[in-house]
Amino acid sequence: MSSNFHPFVLPFTIGTLALFSVLILKYNKWIGKFDRQQKKLIRRNLFTGKLIPAVWEMINEGLFHKKVSRYNRRLGYMHRSIALGWFLLISVGFVETVFHFQGRGHAPWIGVFFRFFVRDNQTLSAWIFAQIMDLLLLYILSGVTMAVFKSIFSKTVGMRKTTRLKLFDTSLRYSLWSIFPLRLLSESATAALADNGGFLTQSLGNLMGERFAGVVELPLWTLYSIALGLFLCLLPFSRFSHIFTELMLIYFRKMGLREREKPTGFTRFELSACSRCGICIDNCPLDSELNITDIQPVYLIRDIRNRMPHRTATENCLMCNRCESDCPVGIQISEIRRQERDKKKLDTxxxxxxxxxxxxxxxxxxxxxxxxxxxxxxxxxxxxxxxxxxxxxxxxxxxxxxxxxxxxxxxxxxxxxxxxxxxxxxxxxxxxxxxxxxxxxxxxxxxxxxxxxxxxxxxxxxxxxxxxxMLRLGKLRLNRSELRLAYHDPCELGRGCGIYDEPREVLSALGQLLKLEQEYKNSLCCGYNLGNTVLELDQQLKVRDASLRNLTDAHPDFIATACPLCKKAFQHSTTQPIKDVAELVVENLR
Ligand code: SF4
Ligand code: SF4
Ligand code: SF4
The missing domain is CATH 3.40.50.1860 (Rossmann fold)
Structure with a gap:
């Protein structure tokens, strides 16, 4: 086929134009809603050295999904294979097109439908490109298969639960998943007719046979283009907008932008950057201990974004920040929740x-x-x-x-x-x-x-x-004994302020510090956090008991903490004495 055009490319072309038009309009509107300080930060940092680390992080997170991989390797593979694989498929397709046309003009959609439009290419380079493209397609399909399994059996990718999606997002997810099998089938049909496939598409094409391929080739390419067009058109209105928004968010963060007391345009970027990966559900104590399943950030963010009622989700949260420290996108979830709690103007x-x-x-x-x-x-x-x-x-x-x-x-x-x-x-x-x-x-x-x-x-x-x-300066001297100590990281001190080492340094000078299953940034909330005024006492106690089990499982002589409220929560609920680090120090002064 010598022509550069066939009507089936229209859905894809329209979808691409719609996608970038809507994204530009949306981002422009949100940037207009940044407050004065945020705009000043952007003006000051736009073309500075901050761009280089931002691009590096965009590559690591947008394509390689490093933080997701650190949290869960299988989940990381799933996200990476789709994001990186698709990016490479587009990039290699572009290179292949430029290489083939050698500077001669060609339509912009050719790279996406290359095998359909360039059929009589039997050179060695064409063969190599075909193998690479098939390899990439296989890589993506492995991720899509995992995603399908995850939606039914979340445990197959090591997740306790999967995110519950609304009809719109579910439909769009199917549209995304269908893109790659449709591409495989379209290219295979063409390979059967033009003998231009790689190891995967050519084998499948041979199985189809020329007669069958002749009948299904055009309908398959049309379906592929429709799936692409539909996905691209609806992407800016769906959770998949995170694909582009997360990149913008990374850059803004590198320029120093953060959430403010009231929502700004930056908040819209944060809300839109949530991929609904569901990681924030996995370790939420309200889910695991109380089976409260509709308040986690993924649902709160969805409801704020869709302007749906969310009062319960806003208020019923311990503000323990476990979800925020797990979130691979680094969304300032607790700040956003707090903005939503604004009780407006009250007389002081x-x-x-x-x-x-x-x-x-x-x-x-x-x-x-x-x-x-x-x-x-x-x-x-x-x-x-x-x-x-x-x-x-x-x-x-x-x-x-x-x-x-x-x-x-x-x-x-x-x-x-x-x-x-x-x-x-x-x-x-x-x-x-x-x-x-x-x-x-x-x-x-x-x-x-x-x-x-x-x-x-x-x-x-x-x-x-x-x-x-004071210990380091030698101004305090302590008696060290064989005491077995379990340390509870208070949420506000650990996840909130990053103070993990100093309490441990002091306790190690007093006795043997025990290793716990959940500690440091994975520490469990004691349940008494002042961030929640909705929970009943018996619910708070269930959260506390889970946290306490984590501490007592190691059979310590003392449980130590560094928060008066945690101490109050644990007191009188176990035979092990609960002490603040300061109290233990005074009891063991030399
Ligand atoms: S808030 Fe973060 S962890 Fe939760 S679904 Fe969104 S991106 Fe994932
Ligand atoms: S802050 Fe704690 S209680 Fe609230 S949603 Fe996150 S993990 Fe759950
Ligand atoms: S009292 Fe301590 S553990 Fe409990 S929520 Fe507050 S800081 Fe976290």
Missing amino acids: HDNYGYIEDVQSFNAIGRVIYFGGCMSHLTPGITESMKKIFDTVGQKYWMMDEERTICCGRPLLQQGFFNQAAELRRKNTQLIMESRSKTLVTSCPICYQSFRKEYNLPIKVVHHTEYIAT
Whole structure:
């Protein structure tokens, strides 16, 4: 066939034009909704060295799916074979077309339907290209087969559950899956007639026979083009928009863009970058312990995106961040959930008028110690910290000793943004007026708040970091024994702030630290997180018990944690004593 055109290419061509037109319009609209600071960051960083690491990450995540592979190798293979395989199929097809036409003009769709339009090509290079293209097609088909299995038996790819999809997404998924078998059949039919296939298509073509191939060839190419066109047309409105949006998101992140208190255009990019891989379902304690199956990020994001009601999904979450740390796209899920919890404008004056009376203190030469509301419920922790300060000869000002002003994070997590801002304003004033250079906190919730939400120009440390530093400086000396210790990583300290090593460093100086099945970033939430006010007590206890089992399975003498709320959650529920790291240190001072 000498012509460069056949009507069957129209669905594909229209689909491609529609895809890029809609994506450009959408992205343009979302970028227009970035706030001033986000736009400033883009202007400042658009053509800087940040582009190179961004492109590197795009290749690693968009094509190789490295993070998914780290989480689950089989799932990684499935995603990689489809994404990388398809990308290579398009690229090699383009090279083959350019090579064949040697600078002579050709229509842009030729690369996609090459075997149909270029039939009389019996050169060695054509044979090599045909083998490579068949190999790539086989690679993609292996991934598609896994995807089909995953949709029925999720455990075949090592997933506990698969994502439940709506009709639109399910139909589009079938459209995607059908593209590659249709390409195989179309090329095989042409190979039977033109003898231009590779090891796969030629064998299948020979099986078809010339007569049958002559009848089905055109209908098959037409179906292939329709499947492609349909998929490309609907892609921007479906979960598959993540294919392009994730690349944009990676670049924006490299330029320093992050979620804000209120949703912006950047939030639209994050929502659209979710691939609905379902990884966030697998380790959610509400799913595994309570069988609550409709609140996980994959469903919340879907409902926000489709403007469907999502109040329950928004509120019923522990904000333990397990899902966020597993998410291969790195979507700031908890920030988005918090935006959705916005309780809008509520008067703050009546509630917090009393804070104006709290006086500042001249703390030059002292550290500020902020125990936090939760530590007041577990006074053993604050008493231990005072003893530690005295032992190392550190003067301190306990900022919340008498009139406690909360750090504001629990309110923030519940969506009371104005009230939280009011508390932050007053605490910031007290801290700045004290003229201290260091703030030590005992509660990881306060720690995260002071570190990330306050923008303080002084050093903020958790007490485990402080104690570890004192040990290294030789200012604290401990008695080491044969005690077997199990450490519970608090969500806010570990996943929230990345503090994993310092508590372990201190505990290793006291006894034998046991290895747990779920620890570090995989630690299980204690169930008492202030981020959830929806769960009943018996539900919280079920989550707690799962977390506790993980700790007691190793038969420790003591369970240690570094969060007053975790301590409260575990207390009285096991025969093993529960202690904060600071308490264990004081009990074993030399
Ligand atoms: S939120 Fe992340 S982990 Fe969950 S489905 Fe989306 S991409 Fe996957
Ligand atoms: S933050 Fe925790 S409770 Fe909430 S959805 Fe994620 S894993 Fe589940
Ligand atoms: S209390 Fe501790 S473990 Fe429980 S949710 Fe909070 S930080 Fe996580």
